[in-house]
Each structure stands twice: as C-alpha cells, then as structure tokens.
Amino acid sequence: MTTITEARVIVTAPGRNYVTLKITTSDGVVGWGDATLNGRELAVAAYLTEHVCPLLVGRDPARIEDTWQFLYKGAYWRRGPVTMTAIAAVDVALWDILGKVAGLPVYKLLGGAARDGVLVYCHATGEDVPALLDDVARHVDQGYLAVRAQAAVPGLAKTYGVPTPDGKLYEPASSALPEEHLWDTAPYLRSAPEMLGAVRERFGFGIHLLHDVHHRLTPIEAGRLGRDLEPHRLFWMEDPTPAEDQAAFRVIRQHTTTPLAVGEVFNSIWDCQQLITERLIDYIRTSVTHAGGITHLRRIFALADLYGVRTGSHGPGDLSPVSLAAALHVDLSVPNFGIQEFMGHREPASEVFRTGYTFENGYLHPGDEPGLGVEVDEEAAARFPYDPRQLPVNRRLDGSVHDW
Known part of the structure; x- marks a missing residue:
C-alpha cells in the first residue's frame, strides 16, 4: 500500500x-x-x-x-x-x-469543468480619483472584465487598499510593532459614492465594478452606503461590517439592493451558515487555504448553491500560487461560481513557484497538468528567508481601536 x-x-x-x-x-x-x-x-x-x-x-x-x-x-x-x-x-x-x-488535473477529479474559464477581478487603486481612473484603464487594457476600485479617502493619511506613493505594499510593515492607521467613517461615506460614480462615468457599465469596505461600517452605515451605490450597479459591496455578526446583514438587506459579499476571514461552514441559509449575502468569499482546503470549501459552496448564493473566493497576493491554483480547480467545477479575486504575485515569486494557470480575456484557467499544476523549487525557496512583518492596526480619530 x-x-x-x-x-x-x-x-x-x-x-x-x-x-x-x-x-x-x-x-x-x-x-x-x-x-x-x-x-x-x-x-x-x-x-x-x-x-x-x-x-x-x-x-x-x-x-x-x-x-x-x-x-x-x-x-x-x-x-x-x-x-x-x-x-x-x-x-x-x-x-x-x-x-x-x-x-x-484536480478539476476533473471534482467532476470536470462546468465552464470554459474562471472570471477574475483585479485591484485598481489610486491616491486620488484621477489616479484611480488611470489604473482602471490600465487593467481594462490588459483584458480584465471586472475591477475592484479603491481610492484614498480625502483627509486620511492612509487608506486600506491603496499602496503608498513609493509603491510598497499597503498591508504589512517590516517592523517590531504594527503601523497604526487612522480612520474616519464620515469622509469615507461621502467619497466612496463619488469615486465609484467617476469610474462608471468614464468606463460605463461594460465592466463589472466591485468595492471593498473591509469591515469598517456599522450595519446602518453599510445600508446607507449600499443605497447610495445603487445607481452605480456594483457587482458587489464587500465586507461591509465585521464578519462575526451574521445577523447584522439583516439590517443591511433592509436598506439596499446592492449585492453583498463576505467571508474571507471565515474558517468553516459554521461561520457562514446563517448568512447563506437566510439569504443575507449574494457571494461567499471563503478561501481554499483558510477554510479547510478543497474538501471543506466544496461543502460551503454546495450549501451556498442550495440558497442561490454564488462563490467569490478570496485570492490575495499574500496567499501563494498553490492556493490560487487550488481555488481555480474548484472554481472551474462548481455550478454556482461567481468570480475569483486575482491580485497576482510579486516577483521573485515565479522563481519559487512554477505555475500552469493562464490568463486570457478576463478569465483564468488552471491548466491540464496532473494535480494542481504548480511545482515548488526548494533551492530557490531557500534563497528567500522569512521576513517578519506585521499587519496594521486601525484607530478612530479619538484613539480607540477600530476594525482593520
């Protein structure tokens, strides 16, 4: 044996x-x-x-x-x-x-392809709205059909999802202590509809438009934002409130028809059972790496399918190409697929991870190599030692800790 x-x-x-x-x-x-x-x-x-x-x-x-x-x-x-x-x-x-x-390939073990490719969305950002519009244009020219748009909030030194001017990552800091960012909800609620409206005005409704709130709002604030965004026909509004409180989404649902997505911090089917069975969300964003692998992710997606909830798996650059490949195999096979996040990976990641997936005309495909289609060069991996980093902490203007 x-x-x-x-x-x-x-x-x-x-x-x-x-x-x-x-x-x-x-x-x-x-x-x-x-x-x-x-x-x-x-x-x-x-x-x-x-x-x-x-x-x-x-x-x-x-x-x-x-x-x-x-x-x-x-x-x-x-x-x-x-x-x-x-x-x-x-x-x-x-x-x-x-x-x-x-x-x-793994997707054939999961029942075969239910579609020809996996629709993905990219991340477009900007220090202001004109810079964001230029970044959206750059991604549209690359063939993306769906774009997540984030821009700096006027008056705040740093905004989630927007890299610093020097091009460094907006999340982790190489320091003993995490960076502390300041947050103010009022200017965000004013600027977000204007920012997303500017994207629609320039690019029309021919692209899918997404936006990430990153758990920053109360339920009633999220309901207000969702209502204000309705004319812009978002593909989804992501993570509007802290994800632990599943019942909070009832309040949001009462105030807006903007589609809701949540789940990147969920680890099991129990974290999203109420959200799915009460149809409080439209997209479930659990990831293959943080929700127990392919075996458990399929259970979550099967439950979602029963209630008309579609998939939208988390796919950040802080998960390796192995994770993305696994997600693509699941995406290709499940009947209720919605969209897949795709940030890509910063070099020199390709020196360590050899990948078989491909991007064309807004879609990814995992490839047909046996297994996942990703191999790891251990000698290359040894050339890049662990680099201790800290995720930021978020504070309100009065100094109290807020959700990051």
Whole structure:
C-alpha cells in the first residue's frame, strides 16, 4: 500500500511570506499545499511541524476525507484560522497527489469543468480619483472584465487598499510593532459614492465594478452606503461590517439592493451558515487555504448553491500560487461560481513557484497538468528567508481601536 513517508514545512519570502507544505509518498509522488496565514505565518508552520506532520507519516494519501476528519475531529480544539489553514495545506497537497497519481488535473477529479474559464477581478487603486481612473484603464487594457476600485479617502493619511506613493505594499510593515492607521467613517461615506460614480462615468457599465469596505461600517452605515451605490450597479459591496455578526446583514438587506459579499476571514461552514441559509449575502468569499482546503470549501459552496448564493473566493497576493491554483480547480467545477479575486504575485515569486494557470480575456484557467499544476523549487525557496512583518492596526480619530 502506498503511504505518506514525509510531510515537511517550507517557509520562504519571495516578495511575500509564504508557508508551503510538501507531502511525499512511498511511490515518490509529491503534493504541495499552501499554509500561509498573513501576519501569523509561523503559528501555522509550528502547528503543522509539531502537531500535524508527525500524524501523517504512514497514512494512505488517497484517503483524503478520512484524513480531513481525523485532523478536524481528532484534535478536539476545532476551527480557528491556524487550525483550518493547517488542515487546508494537508488537504490541498493530498488532492495534488491524487491528481498526479491519476494523471488528471484536480478539476476533473471534482467532476470536470462546468465552464470554459474562471472570471477574475483585479485591484485598481489610486491616491486620488484621477489616479484611480488611470489604473482602471490600465487593467481594462490588459483584458480584465471586472475591477475592484479603491481610492484614498480625502483627509486620511492612509487608506486600506491603496499602496503608498513609493509603491510598497499597503498591508504589512517590516517592523517590531504594527503601523497604526487612522480612520474616519464620515469622509469615507461621502467619497466612496463619488469615486465609484467617476469610474462608471468614464468606463460605463461594460465592466463589472466591485468595492471593498473591509469591515469598517456599522450595519446602518453599510445600508446607507449600499443605497447610495445603487445607481452605480456594483457587482458587489464587500465586507461591509465585521464578519462575526451574521445577523447584522439583516439590517443591511433592509436598506439596499446592492449585492453583498463576505467571508474571507471565515474558517468553516459554521461561520457562514446563517448568512447563506437566510439569504443575507449574494457571494461567499471563503478561501481554499483558510477554510479547510478543497474538501471543506466544496461543502460551503454546495450549501451556498442550495440558497442561490454564488462563490467569490478570496485570492490575495499574500496567499501563494498553490492556493490560487487550488481555488481555480474548484472554481472551474462548481455550478454556482461567481468570480475569483486575482491580485497576482510579486516577483521573485515565479522563481519559487512554477505555475500552469493562464490568463486570457478576463478569465483564468488552471491548466491540464496532473494535480494542481504548480511545482515548488526548494533551492530557490531557500534563497528567500522569512521576513517578519506585521499587519496594521486601525484607530478612530479619538484613539480607540477600530476594525482593520
């Protein structure tokens, strides 16, 4: 019988910090899984190395469901981002192995393609509205059909989603302590409709337009913003309120018909059960890496399908190409796919991760290589050591801590 002979964690930072799990079988087949949790990478690396990898040696790699249940139910302390990211890495690596053994891309193991390609949206940003419009134009020229638009809020030194003028990442800081950003809701609620209206005025309704609130509003504020955005016909308004309070979306629903998307910080089907079954959202944004892998993500998407909720998986650059590839295989196969986030990856990521997915005319395809279609160069990974970074903390103008 084929068994798992080794499970090993690789931490590397080719542009961003990534945690990768390598599983090797007695037949010499290697599977790759992404275990990256932005800002808490080493917590997952330790969970895998100390608690999970020793349990995998000797197990049958083809018993994917059994391994998932073993790691989830067997640990007693269930759920949470660290645990579910670790389980996801194992699960995705095992699907990769199964595809390689079968000689098939993973999406064919999931029932085959339900579409020809995966519609993706990009990120367009600007220090002001004119700069944003130029960035939208640049992405439209590249072939994108859907664009997430973010612009700096007048009067605030930093705004989520907008890189600094020097081109550095807007999220993590290489310092012992996190950066602290100031937030004021009032100017944001005034500027967001004007900003998105300017995008519509220049580009019309021929592109899909998305916007991320990043959990900054109260339910009634989110309802007001959604109502103000209705003339601009957004594809969705993302993460309008802190995601822990599922019932808050009832209030938002009462005040706007703007489609709602949420779920990138969710780790299990229980985090979004009420949102889906009460039809309080239109898109569920759980990601393959943070929600227990392909096995559990399919359960979430199957529940969503019963209630007319479509998928819109989180796909940031702080998840590795292994995660994106796994997401694309799921996206291609599920009946209720909506859209996939696609930020791409900063160089020199391509020196470490060899990818088989392709972009054309606004759509991604995972490719037809056996497994996920991504391989990792371990020698290259060793050239980019871990770079400790901190995610920002958000404060209101009065100094109190706010949701970031």
